[in-house]
Amino acid sequence: MLARDIRALRKARGMTLADTAARLDRSVGWLSQVERGLSQPSLGDLRALANVFSVPLGLFFAHDTPRPEERGVIVRAGSRRALGTSESGLVEELLSPDLGGSFELIRSEFAPGAELVEEARRDTEEAGYVVCGRFDIEIGGTWHSLGEGDSFRFKGKPFRWRNPGSVPAVVIWAVSPPVY
Template identity: 30%
Template sequence: MARIGNKIRDLRRRRQLTIRELSLRSGVSHSTISLIEREKVSPSLNTLQAILDALGSTLVGFLHGVQLGSHSPFYRADELPEIGNVRGISYKLIGMSHPNRTLQFLKETYQVGADTGGQLSHEGQEAGYVVSGKIEVRAGSKTEVLGPGDAYYFDSREEHRFRNVGDEPAEIVSAITPPTY
């Protein structure tokens, strides 16, 4: 039986679409589609639905005959894919291959002066724990500089921003729900 990533790749190729074209049609990043097709990540239901809509397929039709397979609940350091490395910020995803994932769990590293830039906002909630360094977190109208052992939890629909204000890299372990990767 076909796996999800293989089936998506086959559908995309049958429709003669590149990954970038599918990304534009679905609103799902090309890197996420690539990871899904290579069986490196199990897509959330919303992500899978967006891709299938762009491919002109239905969820029921697509899932007919798909075998999800087994997975390990453990992830070694070299098994944490980098899902983004921009503006001096590294995002490593924990549990990427877990089927039907409802949580996005990240290890974030902010280089000195790194800043998410602009105000972010999206559906969901997020929480994090500062492991090392100093990070300025803005959530809505509130701003705090957090250090090792400090934490945050806020509604992601509030505009938010993260910035390393220390003189060493800052590390955060965070969770976002629903997952966007």
């Protein structure tokens, strides 16, 4: 799974093996072996990869190894990969089995009062569904207040978010191509 995820992240960012290897100060051959599962990167290598791809280090660690018939198909609730910490006000879990598909599905839990102050912009198409709580999202300069059952979609526009409520807001988020 790690090998597929590294390859998927590189491809989603439009990076070549040579570009990525150069940014890691590693050989193309080493990176190719890692992407094919023939070599295991060290913790230092994983930190460097997380930095190059701008993803949390925890993305590279799975909780449990799925049964062979479920690998790449099923993610059990207790086996989701956590992508954030409660200190940031945002905890995300990868709901997709891996990053090899054309999109990723994420469960995002926003703490009361949490907000993304600086605009983010990704070369992606994104959609979300508010499971519970209040969730405000600014898309392309316009704020939208959402509640339980509301949804949104945007493509390549700058966005910010905040939880104006007093309880956590949970949003199921789809992103294409995968960015984590």
